[in-house]
Each structure stands twice: as structure tokens, then as C-alpha cells.
Amino acid sequence: MKAHVYVTLKRTVLDAQGKTVADALRRMQYSGIADVRQGKYFVLTLADTLDATQANAEVDRIAREVLTNPVIEEYSFRIEN
Amino acid sequence: MKAHVYVTLKRTVLDAQGKTVADALRRMQYSGIADVRQGKYFVLTLADTLDATQANAEVDRIAREVLTNPVIEEYSFRIEN
Numbered sequence: 793m794k795a796h797v798y799v800t801l802k803r804t805v806l807d808a809q810g811k812t813v814a815d816a817l818r819r820m821q822y823s824g825i826a827d828v829r830q831g832k833y834f835v836l837t838l839a840d841t842l843d844a845t846q847a848n849a850e851v852d853r854i855a856r857e858v859l860t861n862p863v864i865e866e867y868s869f870r871i872e873n
Numbered sequence: 874m875k876a877h878v879y880v881t882l883k884r885t886v887l888d889a890q891g892k893t894v895a896d897a898l899r900r901m902q903y904s905g906i907a908d909v910r911q912g913k914y915f916v917l918t919l920a921d922t923l924d925a926t927q928a929n930a931e932v933d934r935i936a937r938e939v940l941t942n943p944v945i946e947e948y949s950f951r952i953e954n
Contacts, residue, residue: 798877798914813915817935824931826918833879833914834894837907850905854898 793838795851797859797869800831805864834859838871847871874919876932878940878950881912886945915940919952928952 801807807829814828836854838847851869860867882888888910895909917935919928932950941948 796879800914800916810915813940817939820939822931822935822939824920824923824927825935826920828918829916831914831916833881833912834891835881835910835912837909839905839907842905846905850903854903854906858898858901858903859894 793840793842793844793847793871793873795834795836795838795847795869795871797834797836797851797855797867798831799834799855799860799865799867800829801864802866831865832859844871844873874921874923874925874928875953876915876917876919876928876950877953878915878917878932878936878948879912880915880936880941880946880948881910882945883947912946913940925952925954 810828810830813830814825817825836851842850848871851871855867855869891909891911894911895906898906917932923931929952932952936948936950
């Protein structure tokens with residue numbers, strides 16, 4: 793089983809990195825991009841000993857307690873069998 | 874429309890950042906994690922003027938030409954209406 797965890801800055805936090813990418817794209821003549829937000833992406837390979845419920849709980853705990861800074865970031869995740 | 878772009882190191886490239894996260898999780902007694910790979914995650918907000926085919930082509934071009942270093946990285950993306 794693999795878990796895909798997406799960590800992004802909260803909508804209310806200025807994303808300087810994303811803004812820089814968006815500005816660069818505009819300067820490079822890529823059209824049609826209104827905004828860019830940049831985040832982190834983790835792929836966790838889970839041990840086969842976990843069932844679906846355990847995997848869900850463990851990934852949620854890791855994402856919340858370790859991978860995300862709750863002051864400025866939020867996360868979502870998806871588990872793939 | 875929003876495009877979600879995921880950029881990761883190729884499987885053959887050592888992911889030191891991911892390995893560090895995996896080691897830290899083990900030291901912190903999180904169980905059930907066999908491996909971690911870390912990548913980048915971009916959310917592109919697309920202009921309303923693009924139709925689905927144009928959006929797909931433009932996002933693929935941006936991901937390939939700008940967001941990814943083709944020597945060591947690979948990408949995938951998903952467009953959400």
C-alpha cells in the first residue's frame with residue numbers, strides 16, 4: 793500500500809515560492825495560468841502488516857504530527873492499494 | 874479549473890530527503906512505514922479561457938519544460954474541473 797500526502801500552505805498564508813513560479817511562467821510567455829501554489833508531496837510505502845483502517849489512522853497521524861506545520865500548513869492524503 | 878502537478882525524483886535517483894524523513898519516523902516510533910519519497914506539489918489555477926484540451930496541453934508543457942528537471946525527475950498531473 794502507498795499513501796500520497798500533499799502538504800500546502802494555508803490559503804491565508806503568502807506563498808512566495810508559488811508566486812515566483814507564477815511570475816516566471818508569465819515572463820516565459822506561458823499563457824493561461826492565473827495562480828500557482830507550491831507544496832510538498834510525500835509518497836509513503838506502508839508495511840504489509842497494516843490493514844486499511846490502521847493505515848488510514850497511521851498516515852493521518854504522521855501527516856498531522858510530523859509532515860505538516862499546523863500553524864501555516866494544511867494537508868490531505870490518499871491511500872492507494 | 875485547477876491542475877495538480879506532482880514532481881518526484883526518478884526511482885533510480887537517491888532521495889536523501891525522503892530517506893531522512895523515513896529514518897526520523899522510525900526514530901520517533903511511528904510504525905508501519907517501509908519507505909518515504911519526497912517530491913514537489915504544484916497547484917496551478919488555470920484561466921477560464923482555456924478548454925479542457927488546451928488546459929491539458931499547457932499543463933503538460935509547463936510541467937515538462939519548467940517544473941521538472943528531466944535528468945533526475947519525473948512528473949504526473951491531474952486536472953480538476
